[in-house]
Amino acid sequence: MLRYIIKRILMLIPVLIGVSIIVFLIMRVFSPDPAPIVLGQHATQASVDAWRQANGLNDPIYLQYFNFITGAITGDLGTSYYTKAPVLKEIFSRFPATIELALLAILLASVFGILIGVISAVKKNSIFDNAGMFLALIGVSMPIFWLGILLIIFFSGTLHWLPSSGRIDPLLQPASVTGFYLIDSLISGDMYAFRDAFEHLILPASALAMYSMAIIARMTRSSMLETLQQDYIRTARAKGISEGRVIGKHALRNGLIPIVTVIGLQLGSLLGGAVLTETVFSWPGIGAYTVACILKSDFPVVQGVVLLIATVFVLVNLMVDVIYAFLDPRIKYSKKEV
Amino acid sequence: MLLEVKNLRTEFKLKRGTVTAVDDISFTIDKGEILAIVGESGSGKSVTSLSIMGLLQKPGRVAGGEINFKSQDLNKMSQKELQKIRGNQISMIFQEPMTSLNPVWRIKDQIMENIMTHMNISKKDALARTVEMLDTVGIPSPAERANDYPHQMSGGMRQRVMTAMALSCDPELLIADEPTTALDVTIQAQILELLYRMREKFNMAVLLITHDLGVVSEAADRVIVMYCGKIVEEADVKSLFAQPLHPYTVGLLKSIPQIDDESDERLYMIKGMVPNPLNMPSGCSFSDRCDSCMDRCTKEVPKLQEINGHKVRCFLYEAKEGELNVK
Numbered sequence: 001m002l003r004y005i006i007k008r009i010l011m012l013i014p015v016l017i018g019v020s021i022i023v024f025l026i027m028r029v030f031s032p033d034p035a036p037i038v039l040g041q042h043a044t045q046a047s048v049d050a051w052r053q054a055n056g057l058n059d060p061i062y063l064q065y066f067n068f069i070t071g072a073i074t075g076d077l078g079t080s081y082y083t084k085a086p087v088l089k090e091i092f093s094r095f096p097a098t099i100e101l102a103l104l105a106i107l108l109a110s111v112f113g114i115l116i117g118v119i120s121a122v123k124k125n126s127i128f129d130n131a132g133m134f135l136a137l138i139g140v141s142m143p144i145f146w147l148g149i150l151l152i153i154f155f156s157g158t159l160h161w162l163p164s165s166g167r168i169d170p171l172l173q174p175a176s177v178t179g180f181y182l183i184d185s186l187i188s189g190d191m192y193a194f195r196d197a198f199e200h201l202i203l204p205a206s207a208l209a210m211y212s213m214a215i216i217a218r219m220t221r222s223s224m225l226e227t228l229q230q231d232y233i234r235t236a237r238a239k240g241i242s243e244g245r246v247i248g249k250h251a252l253r254n255g256l257i258p259i260v261t262v263i264g265l266q267l268g269s270l271l272g273g274a275v276l277t278e279t280v281f282s283w284p285g286i287g288a289y290t291v292a293c294i295l296k297s298d299f300p301v302v303q304g305v306v307l308l309i310a311t312v313f314v315l316v317n318l319m320v321d322v323i324y325a326f327l328d329p330r331i332k333y334s335k336k337e338v
Numbered sequence: 339m340l341l342e343v344k345n346l347r348t349e350f351k352l353k354r355g356t357v358t359a360v361d362d363i364s365f366t367i368d369k370g371e372i373l374a375i376v377g378e379s380g381s382g383k384s385v386t387s388l389s390i391m392g393l394l395q396k397p398g399r400v401a402g403g404e405i406n407f408k409s410q411d412l413n414k415m416s417q418k419e420l421q422k423i424r425g426n427q428i429s430m431i432f433q434e435p436m437t438s439l440n441p442v443w444r445i446k447d448q449i450m451e452n453i454m455t456h457m458n459i460s461k462k463d464a465l466a467r468t469v470e471m472l473d474t475v476g477i478p479s480p481a482e483r484a485n486d487y488p489h490q491m492s493g494g495m496r497q498r499v500m501t502a503m504a505l506s507c508d509p510e511l512l513i514a515d516e517p518t519t520a521l522d523v524t525i526q527a528q529i530l531e532l533l534y535r536m537r538e539k540f541n542m543a544v545l546l547i548t549h550d551l552g553v554v555s556e557a558a559d560r561v562i563v564m565y566c567g568k569i570v571e572e573a574d575v576k577s578l579f580a581q582p583l584h585p586y587t588v589g590l591l592k593s594i595p596q597i598d599d600e601s602d603e604r605l606y607m608i609k610g611m612v613p614n615p616l617n618m619p620s621g622c623s624f625s626d627r628c629d630s631c632m633d634r635c636t637k638e639v640p641k642l643q644e645i646n647g648h649k650v651r652c653f654l655y656e657a658k659e660g661e662l663n664v665k
Contacts, residue, residue: 231432231437231438232439234393234432234438235438236440238391238430239424239425239429239451239503240421240424240425240456241455242421243417253442253443254441328441329489330441330487
């Protein structure tokens with residue numbers, strides 16, 4: 001198993017090289033020249049040329065790529081054209097916000113998605129099934145920004161229960177240790193800050209969870225319907241164990257593999273940043289920031305973010321594959337055990 | 339009398355109509371007796387067993403009759419009450435050993451679950467009993483094999499595990515639904531031998547459901563022949579094989595290849611096919627395939643008649659003064 005994990009992590013290298021080439025080319029071919037954007041519309045041709053020279057944009061493209069990739073290997077992804085801050089620092093000041101949001105969203109989506117899916121499958125064609133699948137249909141079809149706005153209007157505007165934007169009340173911001181406000185506030189023992197950070201998370205996480213929940217619920221339902229038809233479910237019932245145990249211990253455990261796959265894919269894309277949700281809730285995450293950088297042709301930042309997202313995606317999928325082996329004893333990754 | 343099934347009717351409500359899979363059947367099983375139900379696919383034998391266990395899935399349901407187990411009607415019990423009996427006093431082994439065990443749990447987890455559901459014993463004792471049961475059914479080095487997952491075992495081994503699981507709470511009645519069908523002949527013999535041994539050891543009754551007359555002749559004390567949801571013949575195993583009465587039973591026996599048969603004749607075949615359950619022939623349900631079909635057979639449904647313990651549902655015979663006469 002360990003060998004398999006190491007092998008998979010090594011396979012990340014060609015993936016990252018491929019991804020970096022593609023994003024590098026796309027930025028340079030399709031994005032406008034960053035120089036006039038950085039320097040402003042009244043910049044002289046001489047200053048534009050000087051800026052391009054200073055940032056290496058006049059070099060041949062293969063040399064530019066070579067410089068970028070050698071820097072990347074040593075952990076230097078360059079500096080942002082605008083803030084002049086190192087790209088890594090830019091990313092890591094925003095990535096924890098995205099992780100916090102994505103993890104809570106996927107947690108909500110998984111818990112409710114699996115619950116709805118299991119109930120729908122067990123009570124197939126009943127009112128519960130129809131209601132659950134109707135909810136799932138709404139979940140996949142409703143635009144997330146619209147749902148976000150509705151949530152803000154109702155829970156923030158009408159009821160005044162929850163804050164509408166931001167990560168935390170600026171006055172309560174905890175000392176940054178990990179960058180995760182929930183963790184930082186616990187470390188500093190500030191329960192007010194923890195509560196405030198959590199309240200700020202609820203609405204964006206709920207909006208973000210809706211789509212994933214719908215996908216997970218539908219996958220759970222179909223997976224459970226298939227599992228419940230299996231002979232070993234009949235065997236379990238013949239043992240005289242309760243129906244709850246039949247479903248929870250015997251059916252769900254077997255039905256989990258496709259569900260875990262879907263959860264992994266959803267988590268991977270959520271960690272890539274939720275542009276619309278982050279925009280609606282003014283969430284200082286990686287998604288909206290990246291889009292802004294793409295529009296401003298901030299090449300180093302975009303390249304860095306894309307590499308990070310690719311890495312995260314591959315790692316999440318690796319995690320899913322490792323979970324498979326725990327869920328199903330028939331799945332073995334190392335040759336020895338076969 | 340351990341189990342008494344009285345006028346059992348099981349129906350499946352489908353969109354195209356209601357199928358009566360089990361049509362008014364009655365039989366009894368005594369303690370320690372092996373009763374075989376034979377019939378081809380679709381004759382209602384498996385549905386009978388699932389009806390007894392209360393394991394029918396929608397759209398199937400028991401539409402009438404009684405299933406008296408030790409004088410309690412299982413059909414009137416709630417699922418909760420049935421759960422106390424299932425796996426405990428009545429247990430079941432199934433046709434498909436390859437798929438009937440849960441692939442993600444160890445053998446011991448699955449057997450211990452059965453034991454701990456019904457017996458008030460510690461985990462340690464349950465494990466000891468599991469190993470003992472695996473040993474009883476002939477699994478070599480049972481303590482180690484208990485840690486295996488089903489996919490690490492062969493079909494015969496898995497059927498032994500199923501049997502160990504079914505017997506783990508000393509059931510009084512074991513329902514074996516085609517326990518040997520998916521197995522090689524040599525393994526079949528071993529499993530049958532095992533059932534026989536267990537019956538002797540625990541004085542347990544067995545309801546053996548099969549389509550294999552070879553299995554019946556080897557294992558059963560008494561035989562019921564089912565066709566299209568009805569009992570067409572019932573007799574003790576010796577008289578059934580020596581003197582089959584119903585044309586269907588006769589046909590079944592004739593269509594078994596004989597190893598010492600040296601004639602060049604084609605093997606006998608019952609003509610036609612099992613009728614569509616939604617479109618049964620009127621009168622006797624076997625009438626359209628019967629070589630001895632008479633006018634009356636297509637108009638009236640024959641009744642089950644009994645003489646000296648041999649029952650048959652056919653107009654060819656008439657019960658008269660304690661003797662069964664051929665008309």
